[in-house]
Amino acid sequence: MPPAQFYHWYDVNLRMKLLGIKTKNVAxxxxxxxVELGADILGExxxxxxxxxxxxxxxxxxxxxxxxxxxxQQEILLNIEKQISEFETIVKDQSSHLLKVKELIQNKxxxxxxxxSSTK
Known part of the structure; x- marks a missing residue:
């Protein structure tokens, strides 16, 4: 059965079933x-x-x-985390330097x- 004839047969049977009519033979x-239906189907x-x-x-x-x-975004996040780690190291170094400077000032x-007081 060529595709267009099969499509026609299936379409008619489906419509008849939806309408509640039994089909015996589809013309x-x-x-x-x-040919036109086959071309339409092929085009679609x-x-x-x-x-x-x-x-x-x-x-x-x-x-x-x-x-x-x-x-x-992952690369940007890793870069930011790396910068934060570097800043933490810098802050720790600066804190230790600041403590040393404070100690020197206090000692001075x-x-x-x-x-x-001893010269008096």
Whole structure:
């Protein structure tokens, strides 16, 4: 059974079942109508295939862009974490230097006050 004749037979049977009518025999389409219906079906299949292909390509492109974006965000996050770690090290170093300077100032002021009280 050619595809157009099968489609016609299936379409008529489905419509009749939906209407609640039993079908015994479905009249065959004439050759010209079958060729036209077959061409319509083929055209719709081609259009549907192109649309599905375009959707698949777009989905793949979008997925790649999303994964690339996620990789870039991970790199930015790692860079920020590295900078924070470096800043923590700098702050610790500066804190220790500040403590040393405070100790030196305290030692200097205490030695100055001790020497000024001993000279009196």
């Amino acid at each position: 065959k389409m004439n050759e010209a109508a079958a 299949v081609v259009i549907l295939s192109v649309a599905i292909g375009a959707l698949a390509l777009e989905y793949g492109r979008r997925s790649k862009n999303d994964s690339d974006k996620e990789v870039r 002021t205490s030695s100055t006050s001790n020497s000024s």
